[in-house]
Amino acid sequence: MTAPSGFSAPADAPASAAPPFVEIVEVGPRDGLQNDPTLIDTGVKLEFIARLIDAGVRRLEAASFVNPKLVPAMADGDAVMAGVPRDRGVTYIGLALNERGLRRAIDAGCDEVNFVMVASEGFGKANQNATPEETADLLERIAVLAHDANIPLSATISVAFGDPFDGEVDPARVAALARRAAAAGVMEIALGDTIGVASPWDVRATVAAVQAAAPGPRLRLHFHNTRNTALANVYAAVEAGVRVIDASAGGIGGCPFAPRATGNVATEDVVYMLQRGGIGTGIDLERMIETARWLETVALRHPIASMVARAGGFPSSRR
Numbered sequence: 387m388t389a390p391s392g393f394s395a396p397a398d399a400p401a402s403a404a405p406p407f408v409e410i411v412e413v414g415p416r417d418g419l420q421n422d423p424t425l426i427d428t429g430v431k432l433e434f435i436a437r438l439i440d441a442g443v444r445r446l447e448a449a450s451f452v453n454p455k456l457v458p459a460m461a462d463g464d465a466v467m468a469g470v471p472r473d474r475g476v477t478y479i480g481l482a483l484n485e486r487g488l489r490r491a492i493d494a495g496c497d498e499v500n501f502v503m504v505a506s507e508g509f510g511k512a513n514q515n516a517t518p519e520e521t522a523d524l525l526e527r528i529a530v531l532a533h534d535a536n537i538p539l540s541a542t543i544s545v546a547f548g549d550p551f552d553g554e555v556d557p558a559r560v561a562a563l564a565r566r567a568a569a570a571g572v573m574e575i576a577l578g579d580t581i582g583v584a585s586p587w588d589v590r591a592t593v594a595a596v597q598a599a600a601p602g603p604r605l606r607l608h609f610h611n612t613r614n615t616a617l618a619n620v621y622a623a624v625e626a627g628v629r630v631i632d633a634s635a636g637g638i639g640g641c642p643f644a645p646r647a648t649g650n651v652a653t654e655d656v657v658y659m660l661q662r663g664g665i666g667t668g669i670d671l672e673r674m675i676e677t678a679r680w681l682e683t684v685a686l687r688h689p690i691a692s693m694v695a696r697a698g699g700f701p702s703s704r705r
């Protein structure tokens with residue numbers, strides 16, 4: 387087919403091939419439920435996890451092992467881990483903020499532990515009463531324990547794109563923390579837009595700074611859709627070479643520092659976008675949409691923030 391005269395393809399048409407696969411880490415059972423106003427019991431959490439696995443999820447954050455008095459929604463982490471299927475090839479991640487949490491996660495049977503560092507003082511003090519440097523010191527101690535226990539360790543650098551108290555976060559500071567995490571031996575570093583303030587251009591700048599400072603560990607990006615930029619940020623991350631993305635079914639979750647805010651970027655929204663770009667995730671879009679609708683109507687019984695769960699996937703031909 388010839389182009390109409392006077393029309394030609396742009397000279398700078400993209401030459402880079404799309405990546406064939408992006409791994410989704412489903413964080414609904416932890417980040418989603420931890421910040422949801424509805425408290426659900428262990429059995430419903432296990433049904434949620436079973437539905438996620440049926441939809442194709444193979445790596446998921448199952449629980450956090452933090453102070454149950456401060457985070458009652460995660461008090462049953464041990465029971466959740468005792469009930470998850472172990473014969474489906476799923477990797478379960480437990481979140482920890484300190485040595486005690488790491489030991490609890492290991493004892494509960496988690497396959498990986500994710501430790502949370504902070505990129506800025508204000509959030510660090512409010513969330514875990516530690517400075518960024520103190521969280522890096524703690525990571526170094528935890529990495530020794532994780533290594534001795536032969537358990538893979540990742541580190542999330544939270545508020546990597548902005549802090550609810552201090553405002554701007556310098557990419558150089560995030561990069562310096564990533565360098566320390568890499569030196570401690572983590573296998574993966576996640577950059578968390580904890581309060582959902584990042585733009586795609588911030589993502590490009592901070593990812594580039596971290597890639598230069600810490601080229602060893604895999605990079606994972608964690609976005610919240612607080613200001614409707616999460617999906618654009620996923621795109622920017624993938625364009626920057628990131629191949630692991632956190633997402634939560636139905637976009638559930640929230641932010642303790644923005645009470646009316648929406649949650650994590652919705653898994654089905656991410657899967658839809660990537661699928662239309664020819665990028666595999668291993669996740670069945672229709673089943674993920676069903677799971678999101680189940681959350682809305684059965685498990686949580688309140689509206690969810692996902693767009694694709696509402697609209698459905700790409701229309702198939704009915705002729």
Ligand code: MG
Binds near residue numbers: 580650
């Ligand atoms: Mg989060």
